[in-house]
Amino acid sequence: xxxxxxxxxxxxxxxxxxxxxxxxxxxxxGLLDPRRELIGTHVAGVEVLGDDSLLDRxxxxxxxxxxxxxxxxxxxxPRAEVYERTRAQxxxxxxxxxxxxxxxxxxxxxAGPTVxxxxxxxxxxxxxxNVLLNTASIVEHDCxxxxxxxxxxxxxxxxxxxxxxxxxxxxxxxxxxxxxxxRRAIVGVGAAVVHDVPDGAVVVGxxxxxxxxxxxxxxxxxEES
Numbered sequence: 001x002x003x004x005x006x007x008x009x010x011x012x013x014x015x016x017x018x019x020x021x022x023x024x025x026x027x028x029x030g031l032l033d034p035r036r037e038l039i040g041t042h043v044a045g046v047e048v049l050g051d052d053s054l055l056d057r058x059x060x061x062x063x064x065x066x067x068x069x070x071x072x073x074x075x076x077x078p079r080a081e082v083y084e085r086t087r088a089q090x091x092x093x094x095x096x097x098x099x100x101x102x103x104x105x106x107x108x109x110x111a112g113p114t115v116x117x118x119x120x121x122x123x124x125x126x127x128x129x130n131v132l133l134n135t136a137s138i139v140e141h142d143c144x145x146x147x148x149x150x151x152x153x154x155x156x157x158x159x160x161x162x163x164x165x166x167x168x169x170x171x172x173x174x175x176x177x178x179x180x181x182x183r184r185a186i187v188g189v190g191a192a193v194v195h196d197v198p199d200g201a202v203v204v205g206x207x208x209x210x211x212x213x214x215x216x217x218x219x220x221x222x223e224e225s
Contacts, residue, residue, distance in 0.1 A: 001026070002025060002026050002065050003027050004020070004026050004065040004094050005030050005031065005067075006067050006068075007033075008069030009032075009033035009048045009069065012069055013044075016067050017043070019114065020096050023098065028046045031046055031048045032054055033048055033051065065094050066086055066091045066094070067093060067096055067114075076148050076166045077166070079150070083112060083130040087112075092111075093112025094112070097114075097115040098116055100118050101119040101121070101133075102121070104121060106123040107121045107127070107139075108126050109131070110127060110128045110129035110147070113127065113131050113132070114134075116134050116136075117136070118135060119136065119137050120137075120138045122143075125141060125142060125143040125144070131149050132150040132151070133151050134171075136153060137153065137154060137156070137157075140157055140159040143163070144163070145162075146164050146166075148165055149163050149164075149166065150169070153172070155171060155187075157169070158175060161175050161178065161179050161180075161181070164181060165183045170186070173188070173189065173208075174192050174193065176193060179196055179197070180196045182197050182200065185197045185203070186203070188208070191204055193207075197210075198210075
């Protein structure tokens with residue numbers, strides 16, 4: 001049994017706890033969150049112990065594993081920052097993979113993923129570190145997904161799609177085969193992407209069009225999954 005602490009205490013943390021319980025082999029012993037008013041409260045039966053200042057003490061006490069409970073509703077910066085900062089402290093991010101997910105043996109997934117219920121990842125796709133594949137998303141053959149990407153609920157990537165680091169593909173979006181989505185780009189909910197998306201662009205609609213050329217740099221909200 002692996003003891004693990006969650007980083008974040010919002011809706012996404014609740015989802016990851018559920019995934020780890022379904023997968024088995026993990027004991028969620030607490031959560032850390034910067035919101036001091038949450039200390040002593042519980043998320044899915046797991047207590048919020050304090051903020052990230054506890055990480056040094058927990059490391060000395062022998063805790064080695066964490067999960068990323070920070071979600072994203074567009075901008076993935078906060079999730080990426082939590083991952084990089086905590087990894088630099090020597091922690092290992094567990095792979096939260098729901099047993100209903102279908103991952104082809106020839107696909108590869110990097111460190112610290114979250115793979116929710118009914119996700120499909122097809123052959124020869126390569127997934128980077130700290131990637132969130134949300135419920136019922138589909139990644140077809142030969143896709144390349146870089147670090148810190150969020151593929152939201154029900155999004156579908158056709159074959160040979162490339163998604164740059166820190167990008168967000170919104171719930172229910174569809175991406176045509178061979179399209180490249182730039183780093184830190186945002187694809188809106190339900191969009192149909194048929195052309196390449198520049199780095200940092202925000203695209204919406206059917207077919208998707210550029211709403212603005214540069215995505216916001218930070219977002220404090222979580223996607224409630």
